[in-house]
Amino acid sequence: MSTRKSKVKLLKNMPGVVRASIDPFLVRATNNPERIMFILHRVTGVIIVLYLFLHIYVTSNTIDSARWNSLMEQFGASIVNKIGEFIVAGAVIFHGLNGIRLLLVEFFGVGIGKPEHPKPPYIAPSLRAAQRKAIYIVAVLSVVGWIIAGILIFTGYLELPL
Amino acid sequence: MIIMARSSRLNIWQYITAILLILVLGFHLAERIPGLSPLGVESYEESLEAHKVETAYNKYSIILSILLITALFHGLNGLRGILLEYRQTSNWTLLVNIIIIVLFLGFLAFGFRTIYIHIASP
Amino acid sequence: MVARSKFQELLAATRQPPKEVTIRVKRYDPETGKVWYQDYKVKTFRGMTILDALLQIKEKIDHTIVMRYSCRMGVCGSCGVVVNKKPSLACQTQIAAVASEDKPIVVVEPLYNFPIIRDLVADFGDFFNKHRAIKPYIIRKDPDEVEKGEREFIMDPHDLHEIYEYSLCIMCGLCYSACPVSAGDPLYLGPQALAQAYRFIADVRDEGYEERIKIVDTEHGCHRCHFAATCSAVCPKMVDPASAIQRLRKIVFMKTLGFWKKKKITQIAGPLKEPLRQIEAKYAVENILEGVDPEEQAKREEKIDLEL
Numbered sequence A: 001m002s003t004r005k006s007k008v009k010l011l012k013n014m015p016g017v018v019r020a021s022i023d024p025f026l027v028r029a030t031n032n033p034e035r036i037m038f039i040l041h042r043v044t045g046v047i048i049v050l051y052l053f054l055h056i057y058v059t060s061n062t063i064d065s066a067r068w069n070s071l072m073e074q075f076g077a078s079i080v081n082k083i084g085e086f087i088v089a090g091a092v093i094f095h096g097l098n099g100i101r102l103l104l105v106e107f108f109g110v111g112i113g114k115p116e117h118p119k120p121p122y123i124a125p126s127l128r129a130a131q132r133k134a135i136y137i138v139a140v141l142s143v144v145g146w147i148i149a150g151i152l153i154f155t156g157y158l159e160l161p162l
Numbered sequence B: 001m002i003i004m005a006r007s008s009r010l011n012i013w014q015y016i017t018a019i020l021l022i023l024v025l026g027f028h029l030a031e032r033i034p035g036l037s038p039l040g041v042e043s044y045e046e047s048l049e050a051h052k053v054e055t056a057y058n059k060y061s062i063i064l065s066i067l068l069i070t071a072l073f074h075g076l077n078g079l080r081g082i083l084l085e086y087r088q089t090s091n092w093t094l095l096v097n098i099i100i101i102v103l104f105l106g107f108l109a110f111g112f113r114t115i116y117i118h119i120a121s122p
Numbered sequence C: 001m002v003a004r005s006k007f008q009e010l011l012a013a014t015r016q017p018p019k020e021v022t023i024r025v026k027r028y029d030p031e032t033g034k035v036w037y038q039d040y041k042v043k044t045f046r047g048m049t050i051l052d053a054l055l056q057i058k059e060k061i062d063h064t065i066v067m068r069y070s071c072r073m074g075v076c077g078s079c080g081v082v083v084n085k086k087p088s089l090a091c092q093t094q095i096a097a098v099a100s101e102d103k104p105i106v107v108v109e110p111l112y113n114f115p116i117i118r119d120l121v122a123d124f125g126d127f128f129n130k131h132r133a134i135k136p137y138i139i140r141k142d143p144d145e146v147e148k149g150e151r152e153f154i155m156d157p158h159d160l161h162e163i164y165e166y167s168l169c170i171m172c173g174l175c176y177s178a179c180p181v182s183a184g185d186p187l188y189l190g191p192q193a194l195a196q197a198y199r200f201i202a203d204v205r206d207e208g209y210e211e212r213i214k215i216v217d218t219e220h221g222c223h224r225c226h227f228a229a230t231c232s233a234v235c236p237k238m239v240d241p242a243s244a245i246q247r248l249r250k251i252v253f254m255k256t257l258g259f260w261k262k263k264k265i266t267q268i269a270g271p272l273k274e275p276l277r278q279i280e281a282k283y284a285v286e287n288i289l290e291g292v293d294p295e296e297q298a299k300r301e302e303k304i305d306l307e308l
């Protein structure tokens, strides 16, 4: 689609992909948690790719056992690293769970309801369908999973630090 | 010209790799969890000790290889999608495609090198 | 929980709006390239819409403000603007729903993701071109079936129900304005065009699905959608483009894998077995105007004075 040729100077009014991908308040539509999920999915996806690069590089040190052990010791001593690990863990948990939902919706085309004849209060079927319930399930499971991951990462064990 | 070939051939793999990732990434993460870990670890730190990692590389090298390929493809193709939404000129599209392919092949080779060295040395 | 906010939004419209509201309009002057926000104080009445307010401003306060509208009743789809960051039809959004006594201010901006011609008027050229690009008409292997149009296609109510929702689109562009992908990618076909692509691919009368699938199966077609579903959340006609795109993408993927075949394509209706029953129509002669023959009256030339 080429932009039309015309003498009028048009104002470009696009917020751009960066803002659209991180600003949940760019458009304030009611009844739209899907958009928040989209933003989180994208942000967590990018976090995980960047981590993956680092991870492939760091794990190449495992070929030398002594160096790997000392590296892990150094690594575990820093709280900043632990927090970073915690964030990546949360990102993976959310991205994976929401990914299952997106897989069902985008690839298998399920959970988006059936076409309907519009009637008041005119809420689109896909915003009421199973995928919406899946959003709440994903949100709850992500928080629970993240807390468990936090306990594991910060204490080293799967027991409540009482 | 911007390449307007049938892009489902590529994008379908985004979802196929996602299905695979649920399995292999799930396994990879479970290795770290005491009680669940196939490595039989007692704590998170223990799962990262050199001899446990060594076992993981030798015993589960196939799973690790699948994880490497799928995660790299899935992540980079996702990144490519975001970058294609950023600019649409043909030069940019070409640049993105080249960078993504180079990163994919580069990290793939580097990751396989690590796996190979582990299998080769008993 | 979230759905309730929608009800509250609808309920708010039944209330009395604040006596006076400030309409803050984002303006653009194409000659100087200046962009600014301008405040207008407007006296309200019960049931007043954003479009009413804008027209009042144009009539009484500032003649230079420009907007687009036509039907004033949510049918033509030309009055789309962004009200308090939500793409809405100006004629379907009541002041009472978007402003309150505590916050008697409404921000009106031109539609996002469209080039702006002036003030609130967006350029729909590319948007319509994208709609054209997906071939929004019935395509038959034998074009004469449509072009000559001697007889109708068979379509049962169930087939109609499958696409009815999607066929209600009024091309207002709100979905396009709300979509986070259109916000960055001007080549993205957009929710409106993709939903219409699905609407025609799913139509049992259509045989042009192969070419249409080729058109949407590109890097800037259906694969760019990430199901943020804001399109469905803002659509004033409950078209639900988000679901149409997911169904479309499923078809595209399954076709690539070789699993998809169009289930049903209907044929043109056969010739009638018996001729239609003819009913003789007559004007009701009694009871209208005493002594006037309607047949006579219909023939009489009406003289309308057009000179004002």
Ligand code: HEM
Binding pocket: A041, A042, A045, A046, A048, A049, A052, A095, A096, A097, A098, A099, A100, A102, A103, A106, B014, B015, B018, B019, B021, B022, B025, B071, B072, B074, B075, B076, B077, B078, B079, B081, B082, C225, C226, C227
């Ligand atoms: C548990 C496994 C995973 C599942 C089920 C999953 C699922 C998905 C799905 C379905 C999408 C497509 C979303 C869309 O385009 O609308 C996606 C996108 C993406 N994924 Fe994953 N994913 C997983 C793991 C990963 C990993 C390990 C990485 C990083 C290496 C990753 C990085 C990305 C990125 C960068 C995107 C693009 C995001 C966007 O365009 O908004 N994912 N994922």
Ligand code: SF4
Binding pocket: C077, C168, C169, C170, C171, C172, C173, C174, C175, C176, C191, C192, C195, C231, C234, C235, C236, C237, C238, C239, C240, C241
């Ligand atoms: S799908 Fe809805 S929001 Fe989009 S153009 Fe059509 S009527 Fe407007």
Ligand code: SF4
Binding pocket: C178, C179, C180, C181, C182, C190, C191, C224, C225, C226, C227, C228, C229, C230, C231, C232, C241, C242, C245
């Ligand atoms: S569902 Fe797709 S088309 Fe609709 S707003 Fe989201 S990304 Fe855009």
Ligand code: FES
Binding pocket: C069, C070, C071, C072, C073, C074, C075, C076, C077, C078, C079, C080, C089, C090, C091, C092
């Ligand atoms: S003026 Fe026609 S839809 Fe608002």
